[in-house]
Amino acid sequence: MEQAPGAHVGTRSLRGLAAAGPVEVFTSPDGTPHALMRDGRRRLVVAVRDSWRVQDRWWTDDPVDRSYFDVIVEPGRHALIFRESSGGWFVHA
Amino acid sequence: MIVTALIPLFPLRIALLEARMPWDDPIALGPEPGAPQVIGPCTPSAWGQGVRPGFRVGEALARCPGLDLVMPDPDAARSAAERVTLRLEDLGAAVAPGDDGESWSFAATGLIRMHGGMAVLMRRARAALPVGAGGRIGAAPTPFASREAARAGVVIHQDEVADFLAPLPAGRLPLPQKSRSALEALGIRSMGQVAHLPRASVLDRLGPTGVAAWEMTRGEDDPRISPRVPPQPVGEEVSFPESIGALPALEAALRILIARITEHARTQGGSVRSIVIRARLEDGGSWTHAVALREATCDPRRIGIAALPHLARITAPVTSLAIEADAGGPPDAGQLALVSTPDEERMRRAGTALAQVRAAGGAAPVLRLVEIEPWSRLPERTWALGPYEA
Numbered sequence: 318m319e320q321a322p323g324a325h326v327g328t329r330s331l332r333g334l335a336a337a338g339p340v341e342v343f344t345s346p347d348g349t350p351h352a353l354m355r356d357g358r359r360r361l362v363v364a365v366r367d368s369w370r371v372q373d374r375w376w377t378d379d380p381v382d383r384s385y386f387d388v389i390v391e392p393g394r395h396a397l398i399f400r401e402s403s404g405g406w407f408v409h410a
Numbered sequence: 411m412i413v414t415a416l417i418p419l420f421p422l423r424i425a426l427l428e429a430r431m432p433w434d435d436p437i438a439l440g441p442e443p444g445a446p447q448v449i450g451p452c453t454p455s456a457w458g459q460g461v462r463p464g465f466r467v468g469e470a471l472a473r474c475p476g477l478d479l480v481m482p483d484p485d486a487a488r489s490a491a492e493r494v495t496l497r498l499e500d501l502g503a504a505v506a507p508g509d510d511g512e513s514w515s516f517a518a519t520g521l522i523r524m525h526g527g528m529a530v531l532m533r534r535a536r537a538a539l540p541v542g543a544g545g546r547i548g549a550a551p552t553p554f555a556s557r558e559a560a561r562a563g564v565v566i567h568q569d570e571v572a573d574f575l576a577p578l579p580a581g582r583l584p585l586p587q588k589s590r591s592a593l594e595a596l597g598i599r600s601m602g603q604v605a606h607l608p609r610a611s612v613l614d615r616l617g618p619t620g621v622a623a624w625e626m627t628r629g630e631d632d633p634r635i636s637p638r639v640p641p642q643p644v645g646e647e648v649s650f651p652e653s654i655g656a657l658p659a660l661e662a663a664l665r666i667l668i669a670r671i672t673e674h675a676r677t678q679g680g681s682v683r684s685i686v687i688r689a690r691l692e693d694g695g696s697w698t699h700a701v702a703l704r705e706a707t708c709d710p711r712r713i714g715i716a717a718l719p720h721l722a723r724i725t726a727p728v729t730s731l732a733i734e735a736d737a738g739g740p741p742d743a744g745q746l747a748l749v750s751t752p753d754e755e756r757m758r759r760a761g762t763a764l765a766q767v768r769a770a771g772g773a774a775p776v777l778r779l780v781e782i783e784p785w786s787r788l789p790e791r792t793w794a795l796g797p798y799e800a
Contacts, residue, residue: 381788
């Protein structure tokens with residue numbers, strides 16, 4: 318975009334919340350999370366509060382297919398993790 | 411003498427350029443999202459195969475099975491037209507851009523001596539047009555004749571206007587469709603035939619617009635044009651990590667942008683006279699809307715009242731939102747109130763507190779939580795943090 322002298326052009330971005338980052342997860346034979354690495358330490362999953370599947374944005378070039386687990390890990394912290402259909406595990410911040 | 415620069419099918423050319431599609435293929439400008447399913451201007455190749463602007467999409471494809479449709483890009487077309495206007499203004503001209511986005515007119519009075527003659531002025535005006543876009547320059551004593559002269563690329567003098575216009579088709583006159591049909595029904599095909607009609611008959615059949623067209627054909631229309639006041643542009647843009655369709659999120663983003671441009675306008679010692687909202691859409695197209703304010707102001711709240719309702723017209727998820735404003739208004743725009751209301755006083759105090767927090771910790775500590783897609787099942791698409799503007 319060409320601007321006249323003295324024109325101001327700026328860019329301000331919105332920052333997304335709850336961005337997902339990769340996490341190392343150890344699973345039981347049935348595929349449920351058994352433990353995960355947090356803060357450089359292996360944390361056991363104390364309880365799986367809920368699990369569900371999300372298939373979304375299938376109409377775009379970037380479809381979403383995730384298996385979510387709402388878990389409590391040692392020492393009583395909450396984490397929302399999911400496994401992509403491609404196999405990788407991620408945790409929401 | 412009025413000089414007109416014309417680039418036929420300019421919005422189509424820009425859309426093709428943006429989409430990297432060839433000019434020689436049968437291509438037409440497709441309908442905008444949400445608009446009636448009719449096509450816009452088409453390339454000469456499509457025209458040769460019977461396609462005409464205004465056809466329904468199905469009819470156009472039936473006539474020309476190889477027809478491609480290109481998505482309109484009003485944002486890019488507007489930017490390109492603005493660049494042409496600025497280049498012509500660099501010649502010293504007071505330019506009046508045409509409503510069609512493909513013509514620009516200016517009075518040559520005062521410029522002819524400055525540039526050393528009409529021929530030199532015409533040559534420089536032609537050089538100001540984009541290379542390879544098929545731009546043409548013409549000049550005539552009246553705006554309408556000047557535009558027609560530009561189509562032919564000639565200079566027409568006062569005593570030649572009527573003869574020049576006489577053989578041209580009457581369909582080019584700026585008349586409503588009903589009046590054009592009436593002329594056709596009467597067997598009137600050329601402007602010369604219109605010019606020879608009695609004025610009273612034209613007024614009786616076609617009304618005041620018909621008389622205005624009749625005067626044009628005789629070279630007797632108002633020779634003045636209304637050049638624009640060169641704007642003092644300020645602009646801001648916000649890009650989203652994911653495309654956004656939720657109105658509250660777009661409104662929050664626009665509020666941020668409005669606050670920024672009013673700051674810029676105030677810094678420049680002016681006030682905002684008009685704004686243009688531009689949105690880049692997820693599917694590759696764009697949406698743009700111009701809002702002229704009733705009076706120049708630097709009050710973000712008043713600009714928001716005028717601008718925010720238009721966001722509801724955006725028809726697709728948005729990847730970036732931008733605002734451009736003309737900050738050429740007077741610095742003291744807007745009458746000040748003698749006594750502040752309690753709300754204004756609270757906002758003033760909150761603004762002071764905010765400024766102090768920012769002075770202590772920078773801009774980052776104060777952010778606004780913005781709803782992106784509250785219905786989304788993906789947590790990262792539900793909320794975002796944006797700059798807080800008091």
